[in-house]
Amino acid sequence: MNEHAPLLRVENLSITLKTPSGEQVQPLRGVNFELSRGEALGIVGESGSGKSMSMLALMGLLPSNARRDADSLKLGDKDLLQIEDTTFAREIAGKRIGMIFQEPMTSLNPVYTIGRQLIETATLYGRGTARAARARAIELLNRVGVPEPELRLDQYPHQLSGGLRQRVMIAMALMNEPELIIADEPTTALDVTIKAQILDLLADLQSELGMGMILVSHDIGAVSRAVDRIGVMYAGAFVEKGPLDDVFEHPLHPYTQGLLQCAPRATLAHGGPRLGAIPGSVPSPFKRLTRCAFSDRCPHVHDACYGSEPALRSAGNQAYRCVLDAEQLQSDNDHSDKGVVIPHATPVQVEHGDPPVLALESASCVFTTRRGLLGRSKDNRAVDDVSIALHGNEILAIVGESGSGKTTTARMMLGLQQPTSGVALFRGEALEKSTPRQRAQLIQPVFQDPYSSLNPLRTVGDSIGRPLVVHGVGNRASRRERALEIMSLVGLPERFYNSYPNQMSGGQRQRVAIARALVLEPKVLICDEPTSALDISVQAQILNLLLDLRERLGLTYLLITHDLAVVRYFATRVVVMKSGQIVESGETERVYTQPTHPYTQELLASISDPLRRSA
Amino acid sequence: MSSIDNTLPERQTSAGVEHTESLITLTPRQLLHRRAFSHWGLIIGTLTVIALVLLAVVGPLVLPFDAYAQELAGRLQPPVWAGGDWAHPLGTDHLGRDYLARLLIGARISLTVGFFAATLGCIIGVTLGVCAGYFGGRIDQAVSYLLTCQLALPQILLAMALVFLIGPSIYVVIGVIGVLQWSYFLVVTRSAVMRIRELDYIASAKTIGSSTRSIFWHEVLPNLRSQIIVIFTIEMGVAILSEAALSFLGVGIQSPTPSWGLMISEGRQSMFFNPWLTILPGIALFLLVMGVNLMGDGMRDVLTPEGRH
Numbered sequence: 001m002n003e004h005a006p007l008l009r010v011e012n013l014s015i016t017l018k019t020p021s022g023e024q025v026q027p028l029r030g031v032n033f034e035l036s037r038g039e040a041l042g043i044v045g046e047s048g049s050g051k052s053m054s055m056l057a058l059m060g061l062l063p064s065n066a067r068r069d070a071d072s073l074k075l076g077d078k079d080l081l082q083i084e085d086t087t088f089a090r091e092i093a094g095k096r097i098g099m100i101f102q103e104p105m106t107s108l109n110p111v112y113t114i115g116r117q118l119i120e121t122a123t124l125y126g127r128g129t130a131r132a133a134r135a136r137a138i139e140l141l142n143r144v145g146v147p148e149p150e151l152r153l154d155q156y157p158h159q160l161s162g163g164l165r166q167r168v169m170i171a172m173a174l175m176n177e178p179e180l181i182i183a184d185e186p187t188t189a190l191d192v193t194i195k196a197q198i199l200d201l202l203a204d205l206q207s208e209l210g211m212g213m214i215l216v217s218h219d220i221g222a223v224s225r226a227v228d229r230i231g232v233m234y235a236g237a238f239v240e241k242g243p244l245d246d247v248f249e250h251p252l253h254p255y256t257q258g259l260l261q262c263a264p265r266a267t268l269a270h271g272g273p274r275l276g277a278i279p280g281s282v283p284s285p286f287k288r289l290t291r292c293a294f295s296d297r298c299p300h301v302h303d304a305c306y307g308s309e310p311a312l313r314s315a316g317n318q319a320y321r322c323v324l325d326a327e328q329l330q331s332d333n334d335h336s337d338k339g340v341v342i343p344h345a346t347p348v349q350v351e352h353g354d355p356p357v358l359a360l361e362s363a364s365c366v367f368t369t370r371r372g373l374l375g376r377s378k379d380n381r382a383v384d385d386v387s388i389a390l391h392g393n394e395i396l397a398i399v400g401e402s403g404s405g406k407t408t409t410a411r412m413m414l415g416l417q418q419p420t421s422g423v424a425l426f427r428g429e430a431l432e433k434s435t436p437r438q439r440a441q442l443i444q445p446v447f448q449d450p451y452s453s454l455n456p457l458r459t460v461g462d463s464i465g466r467p468l469v470v471h472g473v474g475n476r477a478s479r480r481e482r483a484l485e486i487m488s489l490v491g492l493p494e495r496f497y498n499s500y501p502n503q504m505s506g507g508q509r510q511r512v513a514i515a516r517a518l519v520l521e522p523k524v525l526i527c528d529e530p531t532s533a534l535d536i537s538v539q540a541q542i543l544n545l546l547l548d549l550r551e552r553l554g555l556t557y558l559l560i561t562h563d564l565a566v567v568r569y570f571a572t573r574v575v576v577m578k579s580g581q582i583v584e585s586g587e588t589e590r591v592y593t594q595p596t597h598p599y600t601q602e603l604l605a606s607i608s609d610p611l612r613r614s615a
Numbered sequence: 616m617s618s619i620d621n622t623l624p625e626r627q628t629s630a631g632v633e634h635t636e637s638l639i640t641l642t643p644r645q646l647l648h649r650r651a652f653s654h655w656g657l658i659i660g661t662l663t664v665i666a667l668v669l670l671a672v673v674g675p676l677v678l679p680f681d682a683y684a685q686e687l688a689g690r691l692q693p694p695v696w697a698g699g700d701w702a703h704p705l706g707t708d709h710l711g712r713d714y715l716a717r718l719l720i721g722a723r724i725s726l727t728v729g730f731f732a733a734t735l736g737c738i739i740g741v742t743l744g745v746c747a748g749y750f751g752g753r754i755d756q757a758v759s760y761l762l763t764c765q766l767a768l769p770q771i772l773l774a775m776a777l778v779f780l781i782g783p784s785i786y787v788v789i790g791v792i793g794v795l796q797w798s799y800f801l802v803v804t805r806s807a808v809m810r811i812r813e814l815d816y817i818a819s820a821k822t823i824g825s826s827t828r829s830i831f832w833h834e835v836l837p838n839l840r841s842q843i844i845v846i847f848t849i850e851m852g853v854a855i856l857s858e859a860a861l862s863f864l865g866v867g868i869q870s871p872t873p874s875w876g877l878m879i880s881e882g883r884q885s886m887f888f889n890p891w892l893t894i895l896p897g898i899a900l901f902l903l904v905m906g907v908n909l910m911g912d913g914m915r916d917v918l919t920p921e922g923r924h
């Protein structure tokens with residue numbers, strides 16, 4: 001075998017999907033890349049950019065209505081285009097290419113033991129003996145950091161935590177010593193601290209075993225932890241490719257530049273410059289492109305962008321898809337105002353004796369579950385003796401991993417959940433004494449998932465005006481006027497008034513949800529992961545909007561999140577929660593620079609910052 | 616749809632945030648129309664049902680035949696194509712009554728019973744299903760127990776016993792069929808509401824101060840619309856067949872009121888010599904139930920395209 005031949009060569013790979021209504025969609029339009037042995041390639045892009053689709057195409061896992069076209073698709077000297085599906089399954093899949101999926105909860109079969117699934121991977125089609133496979137499984141589980149591997153072999157997937165399951169998935173992908181490993185968003189479903197461990201593990205294994213690796217993710221920071229080269233995808237094609245350091249230090253394509261600017265970084269403190277936001281959202285694949293795909297979001301757009309889609313040009317080690325010259329793009333990036341510097345309210349000075357706007361006093365919440373009608377009840381203490389005070393105009397962030405009780409805390413402060421003991425206070429008065437309608441005028445939520453927080457059968461105007469109807473405010477005309485006013489406040493054009501949520505993008509829906517929360521003029525907004533369901537460029541738009549609104553309306557925010565980079569940029573004060581208890585709290589700067597609790601230190605160490613990576 | 620557009624979408628600046636949107640090509644309503652008018656089953660079913668409803672409503676008013684006038688001299692006349700005359704296009708029954716007129720009145724009975732029995736079942740089933748799904752816990756356990764009991768009952772047998780006890784009339788038939796036929800409504804709405812209950816727009820409605828009743832009427836029920844319409848048509852078909860079965864067994868609609876089931880039963884005695892007496896109401900019953908079912912299937916495909924396969 002030729003040592004210099006690339007491990008994987010993909011030339012002009014396209015995918016065409018046929019929708020049931022007979023239209024043709026092209027989620028992938030002519031993708032080229034090469035991967036050498038022992039090299040790690042990161043592919044980043046927002047949802048709908050075609051990054052996962054291209055990996056599914058490599059593995060022959062496309063849906064049945066999809067057609068794959070390529071000039072060349074070669075793994076070593078094997079032409080994957082000529083190969084039959086059955087041969088592919090026998091000789092390539094799982095043997096020469098290992099694949100790790102996003103959801104460790106669903107990618108292991110729940111009815112078989114871990115051991116059986118691992119061993120089967122290695123013995124399928126008579127590849128090896130069960131005894132040898134078992135020994136290798138134990139060795140690999142040990143290597144990927146699963147404690148007591150012999151015991152684990154006899155366990156079922158549900159007996160393992162998410163992080164352990166993902167480790168088992170990695171071990172399974174490595175059972176046949178593949179030449180290439182493909183990891184599709186391998187850490188998206190995991191908690192922050194575990195996320196960093198898994199990425200570091202993947203990077204170590206890749207260099208140790210000399211495999212090729214493709215790491216697909218929407219999270220630039222995560223990818224930067226584990227790869228040598230990076231490709232940025234947009235609307236089904238690469239817009240920039242190159243060595244990681246080059247791309248991060250001098251990104252050429254305006255989209256890459258925007259992406260790097262809008263990623264909140266742990267180094268970017270509150271009160272610093274605004275996040276650079278990319279306007280708009282990813283174009284619909286239904287449109288046929290006769291111009292640069294990025295043209296309607298690009299700050300440098302001019303006439304040359306509209307003739308046809310620009311080709312990939314190379315500059316040094318990098319390649320980029322833009323009509324402009326590399327020097328010009330680079331100098332534009334260096335001189336562009338990376339957001340306007342707005343002096344933010346630094347930590348709010350709390351007058352002593354001034355009651356907090358919203359507070360929890362030694363609140364606990366216990367959920368009792370009971371199996372069957374007469375089964376024994378079991379207590380689950382979700383929140384344990386938590387006291388939080390939220391002062392006027394403050395942005396308080398509650399940080400914690402899943403299961404830390406942060407959402408339950410927020411529900412208690414919203415009045416959606418009664419504390420089992422303790423009390424929730426609004427301006428010193430018990431929250432439960434107020435009626436739901438009084439509460440509604442004080443505190444409003446913004447939920448995580450804008451796809452489920454809007455009733456699909458209501459138009460935007462109807463959703464925003466609904467609180468006014470419930471409270472019997474004004475008449476039809478005045479409510480319409482008020483809704484339009486709020487819509488313009490959150491940056492929604494008037495023409496969306498009669499649209500339905502499913503006609504809108506995630507970011508637009510989140511704006512509707514914010515507008516609905518603001519229509520009753522509450523004092524406090526409780527935002528539960530308001531941006532975690534959004535693409536990174538849209539996340540920046542929403543965070544900037546929330547900061548704007550706070551300034552204009554004097555709002556107070558309670559932010560619930562697991563994203564520490566967002567917190568540093570956004571919050572004035574932080575509360576860190578772990579298993580239902582507060583382990584640390586304080587002003588954001590203090591907590592980030594001098595964390596005292598070991599858990600906080602662990603959390604902070606897990607942040608992947610694209611720009612601080614080499615430090 | 617994939618039109619080529621070279622214009623720069625409008626940019627709007629408000630609240631300091633710039634953004635652009637791609638134009639939306641089709642509204643959901645347009646998509647719905649498009650799916651509906653390309654679904655042959657739905658079109659055929661709907662046209663059949665509309666035609667039968669029109670015949671049932673208008674037919675007896677304009678046609679010069681009487682469904683109740685007996686004419687013993689002209690008993691068991693065959694239809695036109697089997698040697699009969701145009702005085703009785705579909706012939707006469709064993710008491711010399713005009714068969715076409717009786718079929719049309721029978722269609723009225725079938726449609727009435729089907730519609731109102733399904734409505735009654737819908738009210739019972741959806742109420743129980745929404746409560747069970749929304750409140751969960753003890754209420755859900757109680758409703759599930761009720762459902763288990765209901766599923767264990769032999770329906771036709773029980774219906775017969777009930778009609779026999781209360782005495783047969785069209786209201787009793789509607790009531791009995793409706794009260795015994797709500798399990799499908801319950802099962803589907805219960806699981807749908809369990810899913811909807813967890814969605815954030817319900818939590819959001821709570822936090823703007825909506826009452827539980829308002830949440831039911833304005834957030835939950837509208838989102839069950841398509842499921843309810845689909846089950847309603849299917850249950851209507853079942854109710855029509857149940858009525859025919861009860862009438863056939865003699866505990867449904869009583870003579871001289873014509874009902875298709877009753878007509879089949881009456882024609883059964885002379886089936887070998889006058890087969891049309893059973894075949895004609897049989898065909899009518901088949902057409903109506905098939906039309907209703909095709910319509911229901913079609914509506915399911917059109918309203919919930921994701922649940923088709």
